[in-house]
Amino acid sequence: MAGDNPTVDRFSAAPERYPWHEALWSALSRQFDQLPHALLLQGRPGLGKHDFAVQLAQAFLCERPRNAVACGQCHACHLFRVGTHPDLSGIGLADEARSITVDQIRALGDFLSLRPHTAKRKVVIISPAEAMNLNAANSLLKQLEEPPSGCMLLLVTSHPARLPATIRSRCARLLFRQPAAAVGLAWLRARPNSGGNPAWLLNYAGGSPLLAESLESQDFLQLRAQLLQDLAALTQSREHPVACATRWKGMGTARVLGWLYGFANDLIKLGQGAPVSAMMNKEAVSFEIVIKNKYKISELYDFIDAILEKYRQLNSPIDELLMLEDVLIRWVRLSRLQ
Ligand SMILES: [Zn+2]
Structure with a gap:
């Protein structure tokens, strides 16, 4: 792995093996030596796909893997753990970067064109794969179409629809549920710092345990209360969208848009007649203010479309403040509208 890669830790730290991956591991172990050269690990966020890819990469490079599990003892495993295995390349988002660039993928071409140093094969993890910009994806397509022999590419994504169909169709899919x-x-x-209300958070996270855990650690409940307060203040003209957008940007644009x-x-x-008791946000006081309005369902769908559009643009060099201002306006x- 390139030593100047700032994402090196994400691709070498020994990750946890999650209980909900066991069925996938046993399926993989049965065909470990006949796997296709490119796998697309896809599923909702918070299911541990990246960690799975790192463990699988280590198993591919290990000198004595058993049942698709690395031994953890051999020289290759040691190199892997300290992040210096020469036959592994981890491609991710560099600090502050919004996309995986074509230069990163071109460097991959050089990496793959050389024979493996110590292992039987070369392994590449691209995570999150949907962060590749169009040029990067096109460049990767060439590698997928004419893969150097003995290489293994692991693409990890929570948003497969953002990858070109040409990329998806050239990978075998590994679906995480x-x-x-x-x-x-x-x-x-x-979990060591388990607290609050795990059942509620798991439900809110759509059943993804790691996402539920991160919501807890990010003080999600406080964040949500603040966002609801702001929406109520905007509704009652006590707040201006521009000032609010600045605050929301500080809380993390992706998190805020997701919420x-x-x-x-x-x-x-609610508009379709569901009871308030079924709502995820019902505990917050500001929720009462916000739901006093009767919203038009068609307008709400337009609003959701706008949010999703902004969310997709997060990987492009767009001004997040303007984006949030637009959403809040x-x-x-x-x-x-009443
Ligand atoms: Zn080993």
Whole structure:
């Protein structure tokens, strides 16, 4: 792995083996030596796909793997752990970067064109794969079409639809699903800093245990209360969208848009007659203010479309402040359409 890669830790730290991956591991171990040269690891966020890819990469490079599991003892495993295995390349987002660039993928071509140093094959992890810009994806396509022999590419994505179909069609798909609620909950409760309300967070995270855990660690409940307060203030003209957008940007644009998307869906369900008790955000006081309005369902769908459009643009060099201002101005318009 290139020593100047700032993402090196993400591709070498020994990750945890999650209980909900066991079925995938046993399926993989049965065909470990006949796997196709490119795998697309896809599924919702928070299921541990990246960690799975790192473990699989180590197993490919290990001198004595058993049942698709690296031994953890050999020289290759040692090199892997310290992030210096010469036959592994990890491609991800550099600090602050919004996309994986064509230069990163071109460097991959050089890496793959050389014979393996110590292992039988060369292994590449691209994660998150959907962060590749169009030029990068086109450059990767050439590698996928004419793969150097003995190479293994692992593409990790939570948003496969953002990858060109030509890339997807050249990879064998490894689908990650949410575990049964009991499995996710047992894991979450056993975490060292488990607290709050794990069942609620797991539900809110759509059943993805790692996402539920990160919501907890990010003080998600406080974040949500702040966002709802702001929406209520905007609705009542006590706040200006521009000032609000600045605050929201500070909380992380992707997180905020993700929450707003879920919230707008809540409002649609309410509009369609679902009881308030079924809403995810019902505990917050500001929720009462916001739901006093009767929103038009068609306008809410337009609002959701706008949020999704912004979300897609997060990987492009767009001004996040302007993006959030636009979303909040739409909210003000929507909440006063009566
Ligand atoms: Zn080993």
